Amino acid sequence: MNAYASAPVDPESTANLAERGLRLAVLDADDEAGLKRWLLADARGFHEVTPTEGTLEVQVEDIATDRVTGVWDASQADPETPVATIRSWEMGLTVPGGTALGTWAISSVTVSPTHRRQGIARAMLTSELRTAQRLGLPIAMLTVSEATIYGRYGFGPSARQSSYVVDTQRARWTGPTPAGRVQFVSPESLLADGPAVFERTRDRSPGEVDRREIWWKRTLGLLPNEPDAHKRGIRAVRYDDADGAIAGFALYEIALQNVSHPGQLKLVDLVAATDDAYAALWRFVIEMDMVNEINAGLRSVSEPVAWQVSDHRAVRKTSERDHLWLRILDVPVALGARSYAAPGDYLLDVTDDLGFAQGRFLLTVAADGSGQAHPLTGTAPAGAVEVALSAADLASLYLGGTSAVDLARAGRITEKSPDAAVRLDTALHSAYAPHLSTWF
Numbered sequence: 136m137n138a139y140a141s142a143p144v145d146p147e148s149t150a151n152l153a154e155r156g157l158r159l160a161v162l163d164a165d166d167e168a169g170l171k172r173w174l175l176a177d178a179r180g181f182h183e184v185t186p187t188e189g190t191l192e193v194q195v196e197d198i199a200t201d202r203v204t205g206v207w208d209a210s211q212a213d214p215e216t217p218v219a220t221i222r223s224w225e226m227g228l229t230v231p232g233g234t235a236l237g238t239w240a241i242s243s244v245t246v247s248p249t250h251r252r253q254g255i256a257r258a259m260l261t262s263e264l265r266t267a268q269r270l271g272l273p274i275a276m277l278t279v280s281e282a283t284i285y286g287r288y289g290f291g292p293s294a295r296q297s298s299y300v301v302d303t304q305r306a307r308w309t310g311p312t313p314a315g316r317v318q319f320v321s322p323e324s325l326l327a328d329g330p331a332v333f334e335r336t337r338d339r340s341p342g343e344v345d346r347r348e349i350w351w352k353r354t355l356g357l358l359p360n361e362p363d364a365h366k367r368g369i370r371a372v373r374y375d376d377a378d379g380a381i382a383g384f385a386l387y388e389i390a391l392q393n394v395s396h397p398g399q400l401k402l403v404d405l406v407a408a409t410d411d412a413y414a415a416l417w418r419f420v421i422e423m424d425m426v427n428e429i430n431a432g433l434r435s436v437s438e439p440v441a442w443q444v445s446d447h448r449a450v451r452k453t454s455e456r457d458h459l460w461l462r463i464l465d466v467p468v469a470l471g472a473r474s475y476a477a478p479g480d481y482l483l484d485v486t487d488d489l490g491f492a493q494g495r496f497l498l499t500v501a502a503d504g505s506g507q508a509h510p511l512t513g514t515a516p517a518g519a520v521e522v523a524l525s526a527a528d529l530a531s532l533y534l535g536g537t538s539a540v541d542l543a544r545a546g547r548i549t550e551k552s553p554d555a556a557v558r559l560d561t562a563l564h565s566a567y568a569p570h571l572s573t574w575f
């Protein structure tokens with residue numbers, strides 16, 4: 136049994152669900168039949184097509200190292216299939232300053248349509264938060280289907296995602312001319328080379344999380360029983376810098392209209408460890424013949440490419456929305472893990488309906504940008520910046536991409552010292568916009 140799965144099942148939610156004849160349990164990694172039924176329930180919960188046996192086998196292998204939890208109703212015609220699913224594991228989250236902080240990732244939250252709105256999701260989510268706390272993890276995180284579900288559990292939107300359309304007819308390249316070269320490579324080669332390049336981008340990407348092996352295989356079209364790279368028309372290129380070292384890669388698919396040009400290029404992924412690689416790869420796709428439009432999703436809210444073309448309007452942000460939601464469970468550890476942009480004392484009076492982050496915390500930021508936080512029982516030091524806020528809003532501010540001034544103006548943060556929100560923004564600001572390039 137893996138380390139997460141062997142952590143005890145939360146007694147509070149177990150008792151709560153048992154009162155209604157429901158059983159909360161964690162599946163054993165060796166229970167292949169149980170995991171397959173769990174996966175079928177998960178797919179049904181998300182209204183996905185029923186996975187084939189081959190797909191189930193791949194998925195069982197993927198989730199076997201996770202904590203796979205379900206809720207069973209023995210009174211059902213099919214008592215072996217769970218009526219609710221949830222899955223969790225520890226994953227590195229990059230925080231401002233570049234540390235990859237061990238964080239509790241939660242996914243696959245489904246409740247069968249036959250059992251919805253009876254508090255099952257609440258029981259599962261609160262059990263996950265307590266489990267994460269017991270495992271000593273300071274933050275829980277998820278990517279969400281709807282923005283209405285998780286605020287009540289103290290999660291706040293912390294990194295946003297944007298989609299862009301680039302009009303390549305107007306976007307003449309005016310950015311730097313990189314000294315290295317772009318070349319085609321096989322998707323298989325990126326399975327070997329891509330992860331190390333991605334890791335090199337992490338210190339400039341607060342909000343990024345580890346990419347799982349199955350993510351690479353699926354994105355590269357290398358999973359059995361799913362459309363492969365050739366059927367999907369995936370093209371993979373990599374950028375080698377002037378010294379011949381790989382510094383970035385891009386994946387794209389081109390759809391020609393009426394089997395003729397102009398076509399659309401869907402940018403599936405573009406990962407650049409250096410500004411040089413970023414320029415080279417964007418230039419490569421922008422200058423593609425027979426393409427008049429690039430569609431790029433899951434990108435940062437702030438993309439330098441808009442400053443690398445002759446017509447600023449040729450790079451159009453078509454959407455921006457919440458993507459990564461965080462839930463702070465241990466305020467001192469979470470605040471101590473990231474770096475800050477302004478020294479000083481910051482008193483955060485946090486309210487938390489579920490109790491995890493409740494309290495008054497003093498964050499002291501040193502001249503080098505490192506921070507230390509601890510619960511404060513006495514009075515705040517003279518000159519401290521003081522605010523009162525909810526645990527969810529603290530989570531939204533945590534990665535430095537949400538404006539404390541906006542939250543204060545929205546009536547969500549109470550300023551208890553002069554210009555508190557402006558001063559808090561200055562300290563929390565991240566020079567690199569928080570960004571998560573994947574779903575999990």
Ligand SMILES: CC(=O)SCCNC(=O)CCNC(=O)[C@H](O)C(C)(C)COP(=O)(O)OP(=O)(O)OC[C@H]1O[C@@H](n2cnc3c(N)ncnc32)[C@H](O)[C@@H]1OP(=O)(O)O
Pocket residue numbers: 180181241242243244245246247250251252253254255256257258277278279280281283284287
């Ligand atoms: C990280 C992820 O996996 S994101 C994916 C979330 N899952 C999905 O979208 C799949 C389809 N939906 C579902 O399976 C279910 O409807 C769930 C999981 C979203 C909710 O499950 P339920 O057991 O019905 O939720 P539960 O009864 O515990 O409700 C808890 C609260 O959330 C609210 N709520 C539940 N679903 C929604 C929703 N879709 N939108 C808004 N509020 C919701 C309830 O009204 C309730 O509010 P309250 O605390 O103020 O009373």
